[in-house]
Amino acid sequence: MGVKKKGDKKGVKKGKAKKEPENPLANLSVEEQYNARLVEWRSLQQILIQETEAADRERASENELRAKVNILCNDLEEEKKRTWDVTCDMTRQYKSMQQEKDEKIKVLEERIEQNQVKIQQRDSQLQEIMKEKEGVLREKEEEVKELRKKIDDMSSRFASILKDTLDQMKEKIEMVNKNWEEEMEVPMLKKLEDFAH
Template sequence: MGPKKKGKKDKGGGETDGMKLGEVDQLKKLQMDALAMEVQRNFDTEVKSSAEATARQMKLRMSDVNRLYEEEKTNTYEITRDMTRQYKDMQETLVSKINQLEGTIQELKDELETNRATFQQKLRAKEKVIGDQEEEIKDMKSKMEGMAAEFGDMLKKTLDKMKERIELNSANFEEQSVPINKRLEEFNLKD
């Protein structure tokens, strides 16, 4: 075998860098190691506690986020459903109103056509009445002109006869030469 190496020996060997430790030193070293392990364990425990607390906080936060997400999802669904319902109601209302207005338009068109037909019929009847009245007026004018001509002829004949009588009476009047005053008195007495 070769030469032995000098160096650190395990906890059980008690040698460090070629020096032998005494039992007191070994005890101190073990206490220090125990203290270091205790500190390490406390540190690990603290880290673990901190990590667990953070994990719990993260889980709570995740739970809150999930809850908020689900609430938002539900709210979004409810709003979407409500808006869809409102949209469909509005669409149905508008379609109904459009149909109603189209019906009203058709009724008004029909009524307009009926009124136009009635108007045309009344216009034709009025034109016929006017035509008949104009024809009647023409006939009456023609009759009046005929009657006026007849009346004129009669008047002319009457005037001619009166003229003849006046001339005759005038000739007789001169022959009789009766005073006019006497004749007037006789005339007044007769009345």
């Protein structure tokens, strides 16, 4: 298709030169024209009925779509409301849990501080007890050393006393044996002689 320019007069002449199409019914009689027009009218009426039915169907379809859209919009609004309610509830729960968590953390931190203070007190008490224990152990070790020394002294004294006693007893036993032998030798010989006779 060519684009017509403003100054193009040939296009204008051609447009005016065209004749309108002739009426095909112009050569027919009035009755024939009437019948043809009646047929055309009935045909147009059928087309109108079909178009009206199609339009009604389209309107019904459009109304159905609108109803569906309205239902979907209502569902969407309800879903938005439910979502909003759920979001609000979850936000409230989250804030409540956050506050509860913060309170628990605060309580636990206070407990930690108290426990640290107790631990420091116990550490200092333990150090004092350890110092006292070390002092007591030193004292006991000194006592044990002194007692061992006394035991050693007493053992050596007892040993010397025992040795002296044993020596004295040995001397006495030897003396008793010697005396006994002297005393018993003569009577025994006599008895043996008597026995032999």
